Amino acid sequence: xxxxxxxNKKIIKLNISDGFxxxxxxxxxxxxxxxxxxxxxxxxxxxxxxxxxxxxxxxxGNAKIxxxxxxxxMRVIKGWLIALIVGxxxxxxxxxxxxxxxxxxxxxNSLRQIPMMAWVPLTIIWLGIGExxxxxxxxxxxxFQVILNTNQGVLGISKDYYNAAKTMGxxxxxxxxxxxxxxxxxxxxxxxxxxxxxxxxxxx
Amino acid sequence: MxxxxxxxxxxxxxxxxxKKVLDNISFNxxxxxxxxxxxxxxxxxxxxxxxxxxxxxxxxxxxxxxGEVVNGANPDRAFVFQNxxxxxxMSVKNNILFPMKQQKIPKDEESKRLEHLLQISKLKxxxxxxxxxxxxxxxxxxxxxxxxxGKPKVLxxxxxxxxxxxxxxxxxxxxxxxxxxxxxxxxxxxxxxxDEAVYLSDKVILMSTNKGEIVHELMNELPxxxxxxxxxxxxxxxxxxxxxxxxxxx
Numbered sequence: 001x002x003x004x005x006x007x008n009k010k011i012i013k014l015n016i017s018d019g020f021x022x023x024x025x026x027x028x029x030x031x032x033x034x035x036x037x038x039x040x041x042x043x044x045x046x047x048x049x050x051x052x053x054x055x056x057x058x059x060x061g062n063a064k065i066x067x068x069x070x071x072x073x074m075r076v077i078k079g080w081l082i083a084l085i086v087g088x089x090x091x092x093x094x095x096x097x098x099x100x101x102x103x104x105x106x107x108x109n110s111l112r113q114i115p116m117m118a119w120v121p122l123t124i125i126w127l128g129i130g131e132x133x134x135x136x137x138x139x140x141x142x143x144f145q146v147i148l149n150t151n152q153g154v155l156g157i158s159k160d161y162y163n164a165a166k167t168m169g170x171x172x173x174x175x176x177x178x179x180x181x182x183x184x185x186x187x188x189x190x191x192x193x194x195x196x197x198x199x200x201x202x203x204x
Numbered sequence: 205m206x207x208x209x210x211x212x213x214x215x216x217x218x219x220x221x222x223k224k225v226l227d228n229i230s231f232n233x234x235x236x237x238x239x240x241x242x243x244x245x246x247x248x249x250x251x252x253x254x255x256x257x258x259x260x261x262x263x264x265x266x267x268x269x270x271g272e273v274v275n276g277a278n279p280d281r282a283f284v285f286q287n288x289x290x291x292x293x294m295s296v297k298n299n300i301l302f303p304m305k306q307q308k309i310p311k312d313e314e315s316k317r318l319e320h321l322l323q324i325s326k327l328k329x330x331x332x333x334x335x336x337x338x339x340x341x342x343x344x345x346x347x348x349x350x351x352x353x354g355k356p357k358v359l360x361x362x363x364x365x366x367x368x369x370x371x372x373x374x375x376x377x378x379x380x381x382x383x384x385x386x387x388x389x390x391x392x393x394x395x396x397x398x399d400e401a402v403y404l405s406d407k408v409i410l411m412s413t414n415k416g417e418i419v420h421e422l423m424n425e426l427p428x429x430x431x432x433x434x435x436x437x438x439x440x441x442x443x444x445x446x447x448x449x450x451x452x453x454x
Contacts (some may be wrong), residue, residue: 163289164291178302185293
């Protein structure tokens with residue numbers, strides 16, 4: 001406990017002095033950007049920071065752009081949810097069953113090596129142009145992160161927890177709800193976080 | 205209630221190398237007895253305890269509880285782990301309630317028992333904290349009363365005080381003794397600490413590194429609470445230490 005409070009203090013202290021350094025750093029970056037843009041003086045190649053900010057503000061007010069941002073956001077969330085719904089059960093099953101891991105692991109590890117761009121033509125042939133391929137790509141990209149992390153989380157649960165639960169009379173379902181799920185939850189969340197990050201990447 | 209260990213053999217195979225850790229081991233534990241399996245590391249005492257608990261399968265022989273052969277882990281044999289194995293995602297209270305929830309004990313009885321267990325383990329007021337928020341000694345007591353919560357016939361403890369400093373060990377030794385007597389539970393404890401064995405046990409079973417061979421069984425008839433400074437107590441300790449070193453095991 002004591003260790004934790006001093007750690008917290010350190011973080012707070014770091015934040016205050018670091019704040020100035022951070023502001024200074026970004027100011028420096030903006031100034032360099034400005035100087036570079038003035039030197040090049042072709043807005044198409046490198047617009048000034050001010051022009052970029054103006055464009056950003058005006059597009060905030062543009063209904064068409066905003067509705068497109070909304071559509072993109074919804075796509076990412078939908079794809080992410082698909083990745084979670086499909087990935088978490090697979091990850092758990094791979095963590096719990098050696099056989100499932102052995103049988104399914106090879107397939108997953110080979111699919112995982114395929115570059116995302118290589119999926120694009122295939123998904124367009126399979127799902128046509130439009131919502132389908134985009135969702136598929138977002139979901140697939142996140143899926144592996146979710147599966148791997150969930151699997152890791154389940155495998156990382158100490159054998160003692162299972163043994164302890166058994167000696168206390170827990171049946172399989174209770175072990176699943178009270179040991180497997182809470183034990184693997186932190187890693188599942190890491191997987192979910194990585195998946196939403198890579199979702200944004202692949203949406204572009 | 206009687207627990208009988210009969211002719212247990214166990215061999216571990218590790219990278220094609222076979223190592224026999226237990227060879228034809230037998231002993232009895234009477235109802236309400238506090239028995240310690242004492243021995244140097246590598247004598248197979250923890251393996252023996254895991255077999256009794258049902259975590260580990262033996263190659264031959266049987267463990268009988270009330271004349272029935274035990275098969276796998278079961279709430280009639282509770283276990284206290286060396287590292288406590290408290291569920292970090294549950295509060296002290298929910299850890300202790302866990303075995304009672306599994307056995308579907310009626311609500312009013314459940315809360316009465318929880319209250320009692322918090323009382324005897326001096327955890328009252330700390331029940332809503334999580335395992336990472338409490339001290340090593342409190343974790344130990346939580347693990348102990350959690351194991352007792354389901355009213356097991358036998359309590360198995362694997363070096364329950366191994367991770368604590370000497371002062372904490374001493375004070376918890378007397379608390380463990382009190383709690384186990386209060387709950388009238390039969391105990392089998394594993395330790396390598398001679399003093400701990402003599403302080404707590406009715407019977408000390410001394411195992412050697414020679415495939416767990418039982419070198420000596422000491423019946424400790426000293427009155428409780430035990431006085432570490434009485435002659436007989438010191439004699440017991442000396443005798444056990446002598447027997448261990450004779451075997452060249454430590």
